[in-house]
Amino acid sequence: MTAYSFFHRVLMAAITLFGVAVIVFVLLRVVPGDPIAMMISPGASEADIAALRAQYGLDQSLPVQFWIWLTSVLSGDFGTSISLRRDVLELLAERLPATLELAAAALVFAVVLGIVIAVTATLLSRTKLSPLVDTLNGLFLAVPDFVWALALVLIFGVLLPVFPLSGRINPDSQEGFATQFYLLESLLTLRFRDLADISLHMIMPVLALGLPLASIITKVLKEALAEAMVQDYILLARLKGMSRLRLVLQEALRNAIGPTIALTGVQFTFLIGGTVIVERIFAYPGIGNMAIDAVINRDLPLIQGLVLVFGALFILVNLATDALVVAFNPRMEA
Amino acid sequence: MSDLLLDISGLSAISLREGGNPILRDVSLSLKKGEVRGLVGESGAGKSTIAKALLGILPRTVKVTSGTMRFEGRDLLTMAPRDLSAIMGSDIALIPQDPQTALNPGRRIEAQLTDGLRLRRGMNARDAHARALQLLSEVHIRDPERVLKAYPHELSGGMRQRVMIAAAFSLEPKLVVADEPTTALDVTVQKQILRLIRGMQEAHGTAVIFVTHDLGVVAKICDSVTLLYGGKVIEAGPTADVLADPRHVYTKALIAAGPRYDRPDAGLEPVPQWVFDQLHQEIRTGAKEILHG
Numbered sequence: 044m045t046a047y048s049f050f051h052r053v054l055m056a057a058i059t060l061f062g063v064a065v066i067v068f069v070l071l072r073v074v075p076g077d078p079i080a081m082m083i084s085p086g087a088s089e090a091d092i093a094a095l096r097a098q099y100g101l102d103q104s105l106p107v108q109f110w111i112w113l114t115s116v117l118s119g120d121f122g123t124s125i126s127l128r129r130d131v132l133e134l135l136a137e138r139l140p141a142t143l144e145l146a147a148a149a150l151v152f153a154v155v156l157g158i159v160i161a162v163t164a165t166l167l168s169r170t171k172l173s174p175l176v177d178t179l180n181g182l183f184l185a186v187p188d189f190v191w192a193l194a195l196v197l198i199f200g201v202l203l204p205v206f207p208l209s210g211r212i213n214p215d216s217q218e219g220f221a222t223q224f225y226l227l228e229s230l231l232t233l234r235f236r237d238l239a240d241i242s243l244h245m246i247m248p249v250l251a252l253g254l255p256l257a258s259i260i261t262k263v264l265k266e267a268l269a270e271a272m273v274q275d276y277i278l279l280a281r282l283k284g285m286s287r288l289r290l291v292l293q294e295a296l297r298n299a300i301g302p303t304i305a306l307t308g309v310q311f312t313f314l315i316g317g318t319v320i321v322e323r324i325f326a327y328p329g330i331g332n333m334a335i336d337a338v339i340n341r342d343l344p345l346i347q348g349l350v351l352v353f354g355a356l357f358i359l360v361n362l363a364t365d366a367l368v369v370a371f372n373p374r375m376e377a
Numbered sequence: 378m379s380d381l382l383l384d385i386s387g388l389s390a391i392s393l394r395e396g397g398n399p400i401l402r403d404v405s406l407s408l409k410k411g412e413v414r415g416l417v418g419e420s421g422a423g424k425s426t427i428a429k430a431l432l433g434i435l436p437r438t439v440k441v442t443s444g445t446m447r448f449e450g451r452d453l454l455t456m457a458p459r460d461l462s463a464i465m466g467s468d469i470a471l472i473p474q475d476p477q478t479a480l481n482p483g484r485r486i487e488a489q490l491t492d493g494l495r496l497r498r499g500m501n502a503r504d505a506h507a508r509a510l511q512l513l514s515e516v517h518i519r520d521p522e523r524v525l526k527a528y529p530h531e532l533s534g535g536m537r538q539r540v541m542i543a544a545a546f547s548l549e550p551k552l553v554v555a556d557e558p559t560t561a562l563d564v565t566v567q568k569q570i571l572r573l574i575r576g577m578q579e580a581h582g583t584a585v586i587f588v589t590h591d592l593g594v595v596a597k598i599c600d601s602v603t604l605l606y607g608g609k610v611i612e613a614g615p616t617a618d619v620l621a622d623p624r625h626v627y628t629k630a631l632i633a634a635g636p637r638y639d640r641p642d643a644g645l646e647p648v649p650q651w652v653f654d655q656l657h658q659e660i661r662t663g664a665k666e667i668l669h670g
């Protein structure tokens with residue numbers, strides 16, 4: 044990536060984020076629902092209400108409100124959550140790691156599973172197993188994340204209770220962590236008992252988020268591999284004595300992976316969006332779960348902060364995707 | 378010991394895709410060590426089918442119904458898969474038609490050129506690198522170090538085909554099958570590549586089956602020629618004899634039609650319809666091919 048195109052990307056990202064901020068800001072103030080009405084106790088006087096309004100800047104005109112919010116966000120002040128009465132940035136910093144770990148785990152799970160199935164199906168493409176994989180995968184493609192979540196709750200929560208149904212970690216062991224990246228920290232500090240506990244908590248949400256992505260990766264990669272496998276260079280490599288496994292892994296996969304990465308990137312942003320409902324179902328303490336509470340409580344500062352975080356995540360994922368696509372395609376160097 | 382390298386005899390094949398339609402009809406041809414034989418015929422004559430059969434890469438929709446293909450006395454058609462794959466790529470190599478699709482766009486030239494050396498000859502990376510440099514200079518590539526590091530898209534079509542030729546000769550094969558190796562290239566490059574294949578063939582004493590549409594090419598680089606039509610051998614023999622004294626009306630008409638008989642714009646006069654009528658009649662009645670010498 045040249046300096047120019049890098050600058051261009053960053054500028055575009057900033058404009059996108061700004062646009063997202065404007066839209067959310069306006070939308071939140073146009074839709075009905077008064078945050079102050081949710082906070083006040085029944086007997087509050089008009090003066091109390093007006094004071095509260097002034098405290099949160101809600102007595103100003105819309106453009107003025109936006110300007111105030113924007114300048115303070117730029118100086119690192121995301122405001123105070125109306126419902127939780129805590130600093131928004133602090134809340135985000137507390138909850139974001141949980142969601143990042145969940146999304147990353149789901150992504151890794153989906154990518155590994157997708158590649159393994161696609162490669163296996165390609166290796167066995169001359170057997171009856173290949174159409175079976177297609178049919179099964181077609182079924183999996185039709186099941187969205189929240190349906191998986193509910194099905195998993197039913198299976199493992201009710202019928203076969205082996206995994207914890209909700210939360211992120213056993214509350215007793217929570218104290219020992221220096222950061223909010225519980226999974227990463229327990230892994231790095233080799234605390235395997237905590238690691239196991241966290242992993243058990245994560246299995247169901249990871250499955251719910253990762254299975255739909257895995258079936259999309261399987262489908263796209265399997266098709267791309269099939270296309271690559273009939274190319275002349277595969278034939279010549281076969282003549283040079285390459286085994287079928289090597290043909291798939293060394294010759295075909297690297298050409299099939301490019302289009303798969305591009306699509307996985309887009310789908311991963313959907314997965315991040317999916318954390319909202321899936322975290323809710325499993326009472327997983329991430330920003331997705333927090334977003335639902337924020338919306339229910341019309342917690343404007345918190346919603347705005349959350350939207351900015353989600354927006355920034357999407358932009359980062361897209362940037363990373365583009366970089367990976369370039370890295371895997373020698374023709375796009377320069 | 379005879380110097381016969383390849384002996385195809387009575388080879389017939391049908392297409393399962395087109396309802397058992399014959400693709401090859403009782404084809405016989407032989408090749409001595411170090412001989413270059415042109416395989417000529419218009420589109421659909423069965424040239425590539427013969428080439429693929431030689432390399433053991435016939436599509437599953439093509440079925441050989443009879444005949445033998447003896448390579449150094451052993452029938453390739455009945456050989457155990459393990460023995461066959463030991464011969465393919467090693468004793469029998471391919472120069473493909475389109476160097477664009479024959480190189481993996483995602484791998485550097487060095488990796489692709491040395492696959493055979495490492496997998497078949499068990500060479501280590503350093504020896505394979507040295508051998509690859511040697512091969513590239515043999516095919517007149519001036520900057521072999523740079524080419525080895527390059528990806529296929531960084532090379533011109535002519536360069537890529539030189540790389541493919543180097544790869545084909547890298548394991549010192551006894552037979553190279555070249556299926557229209559110049560049709561995908563610029564006219565100016567075509568001549569150089571033809572000369573290069575002939576030069577490599579002479580230097581290594583390799584036999585070549587050269588598939589082409591172009592009688593002019595046959596005249597230039599082939600010792601002998603087999604002319605096919607509709608999967609049947611029409612006329613075969615030493616190039617000089619066949620071109621100087623064509624016996625079959627089809628051969629005569631092709632020569633009259635000019636070097637690129639398949640291109641009406643380049644040809645002098647097209648093959649008249651009655652010649653095709655006669656060919657179809659002969660194929661139906663199973664008339665014998667004309668063999669010179």
Ligand SMILES: Nc1ncnc2c1ncn2[C@@H]1O[C@H](COP(=O)(O)OP(=O)(O)OP(=O)(O)O)[C@@H](O)[C@H]1O
Nearest residue numbers: 392394400419420421422423424425426436438439
């Ligand atoms: N995969 C396949 N399955 C079944 N039949 C095939 C297949 N490929 C080719 N054929 C048939 O085999 C016949 C001969 O094809 P072939 O490719 O050998 O011709 P060719 O002489 O190489 O022609 P061209 O000059 O166009 O390359 C054609 O009639 C074609 O329809």
Ligand SMILES: [Mg+2]
Nearest residue numbers: 424425426556
């Ligand atoms: Mg052909």
